[in-house]
Structures are given as structure tokens and as C-alpha cells.
Amino acid sequence: MTGPARDDAPRTVVLRGGRVVDPRTGRDEVTDVRIEDGRIASVGTERGDADAHVIECGGALVVPGLVDLHAHLREPGFEHKETIETGTRAAALGGYTAVAAMANTQPVADHAAIVHEIRDLAVAAGLCEVFPVGAITKGLAGESLAEMGEMVDAGVRVFSDDGNAVPTARLLRNALTYAKAFPVEVVIADHAEDPSLVEGGQMHEGLASASLGLTGRPAEAEEIAVARDLAVTRMTGGRLHLCHLSSARAVDLVRRAKSDGVPVTAEVTPHHLVFTDDDLRTYDTNLKMNPPVRSAEDRDALRAGLADGTIDAVATDHAPHAVEEKEAEFDRSPPGTIGLETALAVVLTELVGPGVLDLLTAVERLSATPARILGATDHGGPIEPGRPAHLAVIDPGAAWTVEPPFASRGRNSAFLGRRLRGRVVHTFLSGRSTVSDGKATA
Ligand SMILES: [Zn+2]
Numbered sequence: 001m002t003g004p005a006r007d008d009a010p011r012t013v014v015l016r017g018g019r020v021v022d023p024r025t026g027r028d029e030v031t032d033v034r035i036e037d038g039r040i041a042s043v044g045t046e047r048g049d050a051d052a053h054v055i056e057c058g059g060a061l062v063v064p065g066l067v068d069l070h071a072h073l074r075e076p077g078f079e080h081k082e083t084i085e086t087g088t089r090a091a092a093l094g095g096y097t098a099v100a101a102m103a104n105t106q107p108v109a110d111h112a113a114i115v116h117e118i119r120d121l122a123v124a125a126g127l128c129e130v131f132p133v134g135a136i137t138k139g140l141a142g143e144s145l146a147e148m149g150e151m152v153d154a155g156v157r158v159f160s161d162d163g164n165a166v167p168t169a170r171l172l173r174n175a176l177t178y179a180k181a182f183p184v185e186v187v188i189a190d191h192a193e194d195p196s197l198v199e200g201g202q203m204h205e206g207l208a209s210a211s212l213g214l215t216g217r218p219a220e221a222e223e224i225a226v227a228r229d230l231a232v233t234r235m236t237g238g239r240l241h242l243c244h245l246s247s248a249r250a251v252d253l254v255r256r257a258k259s260d261g262v263p264v265t266a267e268v269t270p271h272h273l274v275f276t277d278d279d280l281r282t283y284d285t286n287l288k289m290n291p292p293v294r295s296a297e298d299r300d301a302l303r304a305g306l307a308d309g310t311i312d313a314v315a316t317d318h319a320p321h322a323v324e325e326k327e328a329e330f331d332r333s334p335p336g337t338i339g340l341e342t343a344l345a346v347v348l349t350e351l352v353g354p355g356v357l358d359l360l361t362a363v364e365r366l367s368a369t370p371a372r373i374l375g376a377t378d379h380g381g382p383i384e385p386g387r388p389a390h391l392a393v394i395d396p397g398a399a400w401t402v403e404p405p406f407a408s409r410g411r412n413s414a415f416l417g418r419r420l421r422g423r424v425v426h427t428f429l430s431g432r433s434t435v436s437d438g439k440a441t442a
Contacts, residue, residue, distance in 0.1 A: 011036060011037055011051075012034065012035065012036050012041075012049075012051060012052040012053065013034070013035040013052065013053045013054075013055060013428075013431065013433075014032055014033070014034050014035075014046050014052045014053070014054045014055070015032060015033040015034075015035070015055050015057045015062050015391070015393060015426075016032050016046060016054050016055065016056055016057055016058075017030060017031075017032065017056060017057050017058040018030065018031075018032075018033070018057030018058070018060045018061060018062035018393060019060070019061050019062065020033060020043065020061075020062045020063075020383055021061050021062070021063050021359055021360055021363050022063070022064060022363075022381045022382055022383040023064075023360050023361070023363050023364035023367070023368045023381065024064070024368050024380065024381035024382035024383075025381070025382045025383065025384065026360070027043075027383065028359070028360055031043060031044055031045060032044065032045055032046040033062055033383060033391070034046055034052070035389040035391075035428065035431045036431075037431065038388060038389055038430040038431035038432065039385075039386060039387060039388055039389055039430075039431060040383060040384060040385055040386065040387050040388075040389050040391075041385060042385055043383055043384065043385065055393070055426065057393055059395070059396075059397070060393050060394060060395050060396070060425060061359070061393070061394040061396055062383070062391060062392075062393050062394075063095075063363045063367060063391070063392050063393075063394065064097075064363070064367045064368065064371075064379065064380050064381035064382075064383060064390060064391065064392075065095065065096060065097025065098065065367065065379060065380075065390035065391055065392050065427060065428070065429070066094065066095045066096040066097065066098075066343070066344060066366045066367050066392060067096065067097070067098040067099075067366070067367050067370040067371040067374060067376055067379050067380050068091065068096055068098070068099045068100060068315055068316050068318070068340065068343070068370065069100050069158070069189075069241075069267055069313055069315040069370045069373060069374055070100060070102065070162070070189075070243060070244065070267060070269075070315035070316060070317050070318075071087065071091070071099045071100060071101060071102065071316055071317075071318040071339075071340060072101075072102045072104065072317075072318060072319045072320065072336070073087035073088070073099070073101040073102075073105075073118075073130065073318075074087070074105065074320060075087075075105065075118070075121060076105050076106060076107065076114070076117065076118075077105045077106025077107065078105065078106065080322050080409075081320045081321055081322055081325075081409060081410060082320040082408060082409045082410060083121075083409065084101070084118065084121040084122050084125055084130065085121070085124075085125040085127070086407060086408055086409045087099070087101075087318070087320070087340070087408060087409075088122055088125050088127040088128035088130060089125070089127050089407040089408075089440045089442075090318070090338070090340040090341050090406065090407040090408040091127065091128040091340045092127045092128050092427045092429070092434040092435050092440055093340075093341050093407050093424060093427070093435055093438075093440055094340040094341045094342070094343055094344055094424060095344050095392035095394060095424040095427055095435075096128055096340060096392075096427075097128055097129060097379055097390035097391075097392070097427065097428075097429050097434075098128065098129045098130075098131060098371065098374065098376045098379040098380075098390070099128055099129070099130055099131070099340070100130075100131045100132075100133050100158060100374055101118055101122075101130050101131070101132050101133060102133050102160065102162050102163075103132070103133050103134055103135040103140065103159075103160060103161070103162070104135075104140060104162065104163050105118075108135050108138075108139050108140050109132050109133065109134055109135055109151075110134065110135035110137075110138050110139060110140070110146035110147065110151075111146065111147045111150065111151065112147065112150040112151055112153065112154040114132070115132045115134065115151055115154045115155070115156055116154060118130060118132045119132060119155075125442070126429075126432075126434070126442055127429070127434050127440065127442060128429060128434065129376070129378075129379070129390075129429065131155075131156075131157070131158070131374055131375075131376055132156060133156070133158045133159065133160050133162070133189070134146060134148060134151040134156040134158070134159045134160075135159065135160070135161055136148075136159045136160060136161045136166060136171075136175050136188060137161055137166075137171070140161050140163070140164060142161065142164055142166065142167040142168075142171065143171075145171075145174060145175060145178060146159070148175075148178060148179070148186070149182075152182050152184065152186060156186075157184065157185065157186055157187060157374060157375035158186075158187045158189050158241065158373070158374060158375070159175065159179070159186065159187070159188055159189065160188070160189035160190065160191070160241075160243065161190075161191065162189065162191045162243055163191060163290070164191060164195070165190060165191050165192055165193050165194065165195055165225050166188075166190050166229075167195065169228055169231075169232050172188070172190070172228075172229060172232045173232050173235065173236055175188050175238070176188050176232060176233060176236040176237075176238025176239070176240065177236045177238060179238045179239060180236060180237055180238040180239070184375070185239055185375065186239065187239045187240070187241045187265075187373060187375075188238060188239065188240055188241065189240075189241040189242070189243055190225070190229050190240065190241070190242060190243060191243045191244070191290075191291075192222055192225035192226045192228075192229050192242050192243070192245075192250070193217070193221045193222050193225050193291055194220075194221040194222075194224045194225045195221075197217070197218055197220065197221035197224070198217040198218075198221045198291075200215050201215050201216055201217030201218075201221075201292070202214040202215050202216070202217075202288065202292075202330060202331055203216060203217065203277055203280050203288065203292045203293075204216060204217060204218075204219065204277040204292040204293065204294040204295065204298075205217055205218040205219070206277055206294070206295060208277040208278055208280060208281065209277065211281075212280065212281065212283070214280075214330065214331070217291065217292050219246070219247035219248075219249060219250075219294055219295075219298065220249075221291075222245070222246055222247045222249075222250045222291055223247060223249040223250055223253065226242060226245075226249075226250040226253050226254065227253055229242065229264075230253060230254070230257040230262055230264060233257075233262050233263060233264055234257070234260070234262050237263065238263070239263050239264075239265075240262075240263065240264045240265075241264070241265045241266065241267070241373060242254065242264065242265070242266040242267070243267060243315070243317075244267060244268065244269050244272065244291060244315065244317050245266050245267070245268050245272070245302060245305070245311060246268075246272050246289075246291040246292065246293070246294050246298060246302070247291075247294055247298045247301075248297055248298045248300075248301030248302075251301045251302060251304070251305040251310055251311065252301075254266050254305070254310050254311070255305065255308075255310040258310060265312040265313070265369075265373050266305075266310070266311045266312055266313075267311065267312065267313045267314065267315035267370075268302050268305070268306055268311045268313075268314060268315070269289075269314070269315060269316060269317045269339065270314060270316065270339055270342065270343045270346040270347060270350075270415075271287075271289060271293060271317075271337055271339070271414045271415075272289070272291075272293055272294075272299065272302055273299065273302055273303055273306070273314075273346070273347075273350065273351065274299070274346060274350050274414075274415075275287055275293040275299070275414060276293055276294065276295055276296045276298075276299055277292065277293060277294055277295060278296075279293065280293075283330050284414075285326050285327070285328070285330055285333035285412070286326065286337055286412050286413060286414045286416060287337075287414050288330065288333055288334075288335045288336075289317075289335050289336065289337065289414075290335035290336065303351065303356050306351070306356075306357065306365060307356055307357055307361065311365075312365065312369045312370075312373065313365050313366070313369050313370040313373060314343060314347055314365050314366050314370075315370065316339030316340055316343045317336065317337075317339060318337075318338055318339040318340045318408070319334075319335070319336025319337060319338065319339075319410070319412075320336075320338050320408050320409055320410025320412065321334050321336060321410055321412050322409075322410075323411050323412075326411070326412040336412065337412055337413055337414035337415075338406065338408045338410040338411075338412055338413050339413075340408065341406055341407060341408065341413075342402055342413060342415050342420065343366070344366065344392075344394065344422060344424065345400070345420035345421065345422040345423065346415065346420060347362050347365075347366060348362070348394075348396060348420075348421055348422035349419075349420045349421045349422060353421065367379070367380045367381065368380040368381050378390065388430050388431075389428050389430060389431035390428065390429055390430065391426075391427070391428045392424055392426070392427050392428075393424070393425045393426035393427075394422055394423065394424055394425065395422070395423050395425050396421065396422050397421065397422075398421065398422065398423035399419060399420070399421050400419075400420060400421075400423055401417065401418070401419055401420075402415040402416055402417065402418045402420060403416065403417065407440060423438060424438065425437060425438055
């Protein structure tokens, strides 16, 4: 006797009449997408048939599932902040089908067994594919390289000690040189801030920090680290990725390095694209970030860099914390904001709405390019027959206010109370609905 299939959803789904926006093919047109057995079966006008489940998508966008290069899912070790299940539910609700999980768990993701454990937990939750990021150094201690080889064998393609910069140029050189030796592309992702300049720093160093009496983290800390990282990358030819850029000078350095052919990519977070140090005058701990939000000039340079392709991807740096942790005084509160449930709407509202980014470019920075960097080859489109049906359907006009409840265990959103436009209506992971009518299905 055979039991019921785990998934009793119809095998054929037709997304009818949505605006398909797919940066990989350049397609931006109203049409139908047919999903069969977890894959895209056709793109084009559908007659529809009796056994197909038809979802009317008129007025909605149909895009490749979003891909996040930078999320802290906290499990194992910090389940009071987030679990893989709650984090991937938040991701699915945000339109994501693939998320890179940062290595600062307990134990640290610095060997293959933990990579398998994280991936297995994600498969069991069934909400979003998780790509574990491996630690560059053992225990994130910044001393000796982690078991990168066995982690690459386990499928890891991105390594990062995020939270800490790789402490010395020599260690970064060793990591990039080692990464380059693998037959697959392996990326070293650095949190580029010179630690000697940011120790004890609470916010961007500038007029606001002086008037608030808070210790600053100067933009030069990022500039110095980015310059070092780019020089070492040029020297080794290894693949560098720069996490969460925050300053105008760093954007300039990356722009120049790219024009010189240095193999570097970079990301920016939604909060660095929106907030400035002036917003911290309320001592809102949800705006305390690492690296900090900076001046309006820095924010504008990040926007320009994202638009011209100097910055390749929008990444959330989703960083959930327990309520009592964030309610501590400003100097004792941990940095970070949750972001998976709001990133898309922030980009649509703050960048696409005012014309900083066109829609195709926005989807590219949220999906196609991060998929390429992450080695998530099944994700990020193209929306073409035969491809896995990792898709999101978005109502671009839906207005909503950021407020609890969140699917994330974290409540620490920098965007609390903000009015945004754009809401994920459906998310499909391998053709299976993870979000339906704006609600998680599991
Ligand atoms: Zn970081």
C-alpha cells in the first residue's frame, strides 16, 4: 500500500496573465507561465485545461524566486533568535527561493558535517533552499583556514567570516589562493572593515555621532579594508565578494577595480540604501548596524552603484535577535535588522518607485545576479521551459505597513511602522507552493 504523496497540490499550475519580468532573458511582457511536475513547462499564451490549477495573475509581476546572499538563520545554536524553519518561512514570504546562511552559528559552519545538518534542516522545513556559507577560518577565530576542501565537496561555494573582517592580508591571500585552486568557482566574501578603527564603535562617525555622544565607526575603516581586499584579489586572481558595502569611497574603489578587471562582486543591504546616521537621533536600536548606516552622500552613492552595476546584488543581512536583546541600551544592543520579509518591498518602494532602478534591473539585483554569485544555478531564472519552477508572484501596488507579527522570530526591523508598496502573493519552490495568497503554506 502506498501512502498519499507528501505534496497533494495539482501537478499542473498555470500563472495566467502576469507581467513576466526575467532579467536572464530580458523578457518583460504580460503572458502565461505553465508549471508541470516542478518545472516550467511553457511561457506563452495558454488555453488552460481541466486538470490545471489556474492562478489569475492580472496586474501582478511574475519573477524568478529571489536569492539572498546574506542571511543569519541562527540555527544551530541560537534558536531563541531564529530557526531554519522560521527563517526560511520569512524568506518564502519575502519571495525568496534560495538563501545563503551565514556561518556564525554554534557550532560554527567550518566543516562539512554542519553544512549537511543545516541543509537537511532546510529540506525538512521545505520552504526555501538554503545554501550554507562556510567559515573562512576555523571557529571564525581569524587564525587558520577552515576545512574549505571538505566543505566545497559538500557543495559550499561561498566562504565568509562575516561579522569579522579577515584580519590580515596574508590570511586573505591564502584564502583567495586556495579558493582559486578548486575546479568550481569558490568565492571569498569579506566583511570589510578595519577592526582597529571600529572597536567600540556604535554608529557612523560624523556629526550625528558627535552630537549623540556615541563612539563612531568611521567610513575610512571600510575604505581601508576594501582597498586591501582589492589589492590582494588583484594579486591572487581569486574571487572576492564584498559584503554589505556602506560608504561612497568603497563604491568608488570597487568601480575602479572592476574596470581594471579585478574579479570582485559586491552587495548592499536595503537598510543601507534607505537610512542615514541622522535617523539614529531617536536612539532606535533597530537602526544600529554593522557596518553602520552612514551619511546621505554615502547612501546616494550606494544607490548609484547599485544602479550602474558596481554593486551586483541586494542582500538582506537578515539578523534576527530576541526582543530583550534589542531592548537593551543602545551601546549594549546587538547590531542588525531582520530583512527577508521586507527587502523586496523596500526596493520596489524606495528605488523602483522613484526611478532609481528600473524593474528588470531590480529583479536582476535581487535574483539573477545573487544566484550566479552563490552558485545557485537552479535559481534566478531564466523563466524558460525545462527550468526548475522557482518563482514569485508579486502584487506591486499592494500597500502595507511593516509591523508584527513576522514569520521571523526576530521583531527587530529597521522598517517598523514604514509604509511600503509591493507584496508577495505566491512563491513556488520547485513548482510547490510555499506561499499562497500571501500566507505561508507550511
Ligand atoms: Zn557583516
